[in-house]
Amino acid sequence: MSEATRTLLVLIGINMLLAWGAYLVLKTGQLSLGQAGFMAIGGYGAGLLMAERGLALIPAMLVAGTIAAGAGALLGLPALRLRGLYLALLTIGFGELVVVGLANWEHVGGVAGYPVPGGTSLGLVWGTVAVVLVFLVVLSRSRLGWAMDAVSEDDVAAASLGVNVTYVKVLAFALGGFVSAVGGALFAGYQLFIQPGNFDFFQSVLIVLYVVLGGLETFVGAAAGAIVLTSLPELIRGLEEWRFFVYGALLVLVMAVRPQGLIARGTLRAPFVVARSFARRRRGEGPMA
């Protein structure tokens, strides 16, 4: 495997984790424009734990993830009274506050940046992706997963059916915070040097872009968005300069014609449904026969 391919695969894996972090929050119908804040907690947290407490990357990543989950739960709490656009504004504020805080924190180098001990390997990244993937598959078939979907559809109706909306929303933020922070820790362990600028609003937008272009309704869509948007600029030379212009135009276009993203819940089932109805027709059991 060439060095370039290896780098690309590492970045794809990390971006898939980041996309899933945002997806977990979006699964309850809440838009977080501050996921890079959790990523920063993961990156700086793991960096500090490794450099000053002598932890290895994996435990450091898990501890930083837990801290970010706590921060996520705290940020999710106001979701009880703030909804929709107000919540989006709150998450922007959170993300900016994290960046400003880090820029003012001399201990981690302020704006100049912070060197992080390494430890991110291709195997670790994709091992983590596999673990989170299994979790997402289990979640999508669990009562909690259905509750999250119900809250996303209509939280008042969900509450009337006995779903604990508060718990589900706060948990979504905590889980999303954890996964984003793990992605951030792996990012830091790979980059070896991080700056507050790595985790600004633009990064949050990029993360949401993966989810939204792929599809807001399934974790497959989020992963597909991360894979395509990470590899596209590498595959098409010359796109690098126009990359963000194309992303922006794509975002406007996709939202206008398909606000649920390219891959929706029904999209995944569609090929199976078509195949099944073909099979049925061939056996002469179809409604037409």
Place this chain on the structure above:
Amino acid sequence: MLEQQVVNGLMLGSSYALVAVGYTLVFGVLKLLNLAHGEVFMSGGYIGFFLLATAELPVWGAIVGAMVGAGLISLLLERVSFRPIDLTRYEIAPVLSTIGFALVLQQLVVRIWGSTPEPVSAGIAGLDIRVGSVLISFVSLLGLVIALVLMVVLGLVIRRTGFGRGMRAIADDAEVAELLGVNTRRIVLVTFGISGVLAGAAGILAALRTGSVAPNVGMDVGFKALAVMVIGGLGSFEGAVLAGLVLGIVEVLAVAYGSAAYGDAVVWGTLLLVLLARPSGLFGEPAHASGRA
């Protein structure tokens, strides 16, 4: 010294106020969050720069041109980011679409003029005005006066005209307003147009005051104005103006007597506190914000 800082703060604050008023109109009246508004502001600066430097128009021509141009961009934004989307079904999609629109505008400017700042000069020099110990450049004073006039005119339009009444009716309840014969479509368009015109004016005036324009000003000022809107009270016109002027003064004082970065921390900290403790903002009516979110 202090007087000078306060005056400088007012100049900066008038930019924030003009941009924040645009956010407020769109959010308060239409319940829409337009995250491309900061880039409309930036576009105003670049249109003005183009008209001054390349088309060699006089200052007033550049200011009017920037206002018209930014107004048209804002109308285009409404056309591509809001109108195609079923707003009753999708709340998040239009916000994301405006982020896409912002990326497009910013990248266009970077591709055309590069990412480094461009110098902007009004071609008027030596007209500085001294009042006591306070020194004001003519361009800054012009900017402040234009900003104040625009805000007063807009305030009168909202309070005194039939159009303003329609706007307030839609802010209250869009469905009922439409049933009662308010031309919602027209008012939505005009609201976007006004918000763009104000952002364009703020953009060129800020470029003239600071003597330069750069692609990142949209994000910087746009975000601070967003915080100003929230702090002033979502949907409160007076709140946005007041909070914008206050933020300008606070920021200039923070830079003069402390650190610029702490100024930012104060802005975002206040935003979080306001959203948590009083989501309707410091000047908004509580009943307004709690209803729909």
